[in-house]
Amino acid sequence: MGARISLTVRELKKWIRNPVQLFITMIQPLFWILLFGSAFDLTKLIPSNIPGGSALVMNAYFMGAKNYISFLTPGMLAIMALFSAMFSGMSIIWDRRFGYLSKLIVAPIPRDSIVLSKVFSSMVKAIVQSSILIVIAILVPNGLVLSTSFNIADLLVLYLILIMLIMGFSSLFSIIVIRVKKMETLMAITNLLNLPLMFASTAMFPSAIMPSWLKNVVNYNPISWAADSMRTLVLQGSFQWSGILNDLLYLLAFDIIMMVIVFIVSRYGFEE
Amino acid sequence: MGIIEVNKLVKIYKGGIRAVDSINLNIKKGEIYGFLGPNGAGKTTTVKMLTTMIKPTAGQALINGLDVVKDQAKVRKMIGLVPQDLSVDEDLKGIENLELQASFYGMSKSEARERANELLKLVDLYDAKDRYVSTYSGGMRKRLDLISGLIHNPEILFLDEPTLGLDVQTRTKMWDYISRLRKEYGITIFITTHYLEEADSLCDRIGIIDHGKIVVEGTPSELKATVGFDVVEINVDDSERFKNVLKDVNDIEILSDRTIRFKVSESETYLPILFKKIYENNLKIQRIKIEKPSLDSVFLKYTGKEMREHESEEDIMRMMRAIRRVR
Numbered sequence: 001m002g003a004r005i006s007l008t009v010r011e012l013k014k015w016i017r018n019p020v021q022l023f024i025t026m027i028q029p030l031f032w033i034l035l036f037g038s039a040f041d042l043t044k045l046i047p048s049n050i051p052g053g054s055a056l057v058m059n060a061y062f063m064g065a066k067n068y069i070s071f072l073t074p075g076m077l078a079i080m081a082l083f084s085a086m087f088s089g090m091s092i093i094w095d096r097r098f099g100y101l102s103k104l105i106v107a108p109i110p111r112d113s114i115v116l117s118k119v120f121s122s123m124v125k126a127i128v129q130s131s132i133l134i135v136i137a138i139l140v141p142n143g144l145v146l147s148t149s150f151n152i153a154d155l156l157v158l159y160l161i162l163i164m165l166i167m168g169f170s171s172l173f174s175i176i177v178i179r180v181k182k183m184e185t186l187m188a189i190t191n192l193l194n195l196p197l198m199f200a201s202t203a204m205f206p207s208a209i210m211p212s213w214l215k216n217v218v219n220y221n222p223i224s225w226a227a228d229s230m231r232t233l234v235l236q237g238s239f240q241w242s243g244i245l246n247d248l249l250y251l252l253a254f255d256i257i258m259m260v261i262v263f264i265v266s267r268y269g270f271e272e
Numbered sequence: 273m274g275i276i277e278v279n280k281l282v283k284i285y286k287g288g289i290r291a292v293d294s295i296n297l298n299i300k301k302g303e304i305y306g307f308l309g310p311n312g313a314g315k316t317t318t319v320k321m322l323t324t325m326i327k328p329t330a331g332q333a334l335i336n337g338l339d340v341v342k343d344q345a346k347v348r349k350m351i352g353l354v355p356q357d358l359s360v361d362e363d364l365k366g367i368e369n370l371e372l373q374a375s376f377y378g379m380s381k382s383e384a385r386e387r388a389n390e391l392l393k394l395v396d397l398y399d400a401k402d403r404y405v406s407t408y409s410g411g412m413r414k415r416l417d418l419i420s421g422l423i424h425n426p427e428i429l430f431l432d433e434p435t436l437g438l439d440v441q442t443r444t445k446m447w448d449y450i451s452r453l454r455k456e457y458g459i460t461i462f463i464t465t466h467y468l469e470e471a472d473s474l475c476d477r478i479g480i481i482d483h484g485k486i487v488v489e490g491t492p493s494e495l496k497a498t499v500g501f502d503v504v505e506i507n508v509d510d511s512e513r514f515k516n517v518l519k520d521v522n523d524i525e526i527l528s529d530r531t532i533r534f535k536v537s538e539s540e541t542y543l544p545i546l547f548k549k550i551y552e553n554n555l556k557i558q559r560i561k562i563e564k565p566s567l568d569s570v571f572l573k574y575t576g577k578e579m580r581e582h583e584s585e586e587d588i589m590r591m592m593r594a595i596r597r598v599r
């Protein structure tokens with residue numbers, strides 16, 4: 001376990017000590033909430049002259065959220081986790097370019113520790129970022145309205161979901177990066193993956209307004225599983241497994257598959 | 273039995289490039305072995321195979337009797353590597369880099385600290401140990417890199433181009449540190465290099481590799497002896513008369529009526545005899561210059577290339593990169 005922990009600590013030290021990176025990490029959630037919350041606010045389209053129309057639409061399409069930001073916040077958490085996972089995974093290429101990877105390859109450490117340190121550290125980063133995002137979402141005007149019965153169990157499971165999501169995605173990106181040597185190639189691949197993952201999900205819009213082909217895609221997107229289950233926790237409160245169990249099991253399956261691939265690929269894939 | 277034993281080692285990369293073509297090596301414990309060759313000759317590929325980074329296509333390499341493929345894990349514990357490109361983490365402090373490296377080898381925190389301090393003192397970095405590596409100069413980084421390859425007390429240290437991109441002064445200092453390491457720890461050092469002076473001053477034995485094959489091997493003086501001659505250039509008051517004195521010497525060249533040049537196999541023993549003759553013949557010497565054979569001439573003889581000419585574009589790029597990163 002030694003190298004896995006010490007390499008994770010290395011990642012976290014680098015993160016905390018880089019003031020610009022840390023600041024951006026902290027400020028980014030604000031942008032996400034303000035920009036996406038204002039730009040994509042579909043609820044503004046609800047005509048105000050129909051009595052009770054707003055509640056009707058919110059219940060039918062937005063899981064009964066009080067406003068769009070309340071609907072959006074869990075989705076934003078999932079997307080932020082996706083980006084955090086992506087950057088962590090990508091940092092393997094920096095280790096390669098700065099020569100550090102060759103040192104790791106020659107050391108008698110389990111190969112998976114190189115990948116797992118990225119996975120673990122991005123979990124920690126995402127937890128910090130998510131907490132900030134939740135606080136900001138509550139503080140902004142017309143912001144996140146938590147269910148009145150939202151409790152500590154809801155919060156803990158919400159973090160669990162985030163961790164599961166990060167685990168899957170940072171593994172996925174690490175696997176991609178292991179063999180990629182050029183930054184340009186990596187950029188192209190991650191851009192290709194990111195936008196579809198973000199928009200073909202229920203992170204920002206309810207699937208009810210999507211065409212049926214897209215609904216099919218959305219249902220298989222881990223971002224949707226995470227966003228939907230966190231939304232249930234945030235908007236319904238009074239924690240119970242029943243509403244989210246399916247999504248959690250999907251996420252678990254996703255994680256297990258990714259972890260198996262990580263172990264195999266990192267064992268045989270790391271070469272100069 | 274040598275501490276490094278290599279038998280008919282081959283590496284063929286995808287696309288059929290034979291980077292290393294059936295080489296044999298036998299390196300003794302405590303030796304500093306220099307691996308010389310032009311760019312793309314197969315030096316780094318050999319190091320990568322010996323340090324378990326890549327698998328050989330064929331042949332066998334044993335480190336302390338252990339196979340680099342089958343006993344990979346054990347081999348890794350025994351060796352230290354200082355790769356060609358800098359491999360210290362500049363966002364960490366000097367001491368943190370060493371402690372992190374030590375954790376890879378399962379060393380305890382106190383053990384690591386003790387060893388780190390000892391090594392830091394050895395390369396005069398102790399006072400800078402709590403500074404971030406990003407504030408280090410190029411030479412300091414390279415020194416830190418050097419000792420981080422030694423943190424776990426390996427039996428063999430691989431140094432891949434340890435002084436590439438460093439200025440002459442820093443380079444000479446690095447040699448100093450490297451020989452200090454051998455003196456202190458009796459460690460076996462396998463060093464690849466471009467700089468012939470470096471190989472000459474550091475190495476007990478040298479192998480020259482070209483096109484993936486070892487073309488010649490021996491101690492620096494053995495190798496220099498294969499090129500043969502010392503060149504003596506002498507100014508005398510009468511070169512015609514002087515020629516008669518040199519009757520027993522071949523290859524005499526008269527450059528002007530006062531300057532004459534000739535080759536002898538060993539100037540140290542020949543010159544006293546010559547001086548005696550000059551004295552007996554009542555001649556006067558105005559100036560004398562002796563050129564000893566250098567590894568440059570050895571290199572030229574065996575690879576047909578001048579070392580200097582061979583600093584290819586890739587080299588220059590790498591050097592530029594190293595310099596940029598240091599700033």
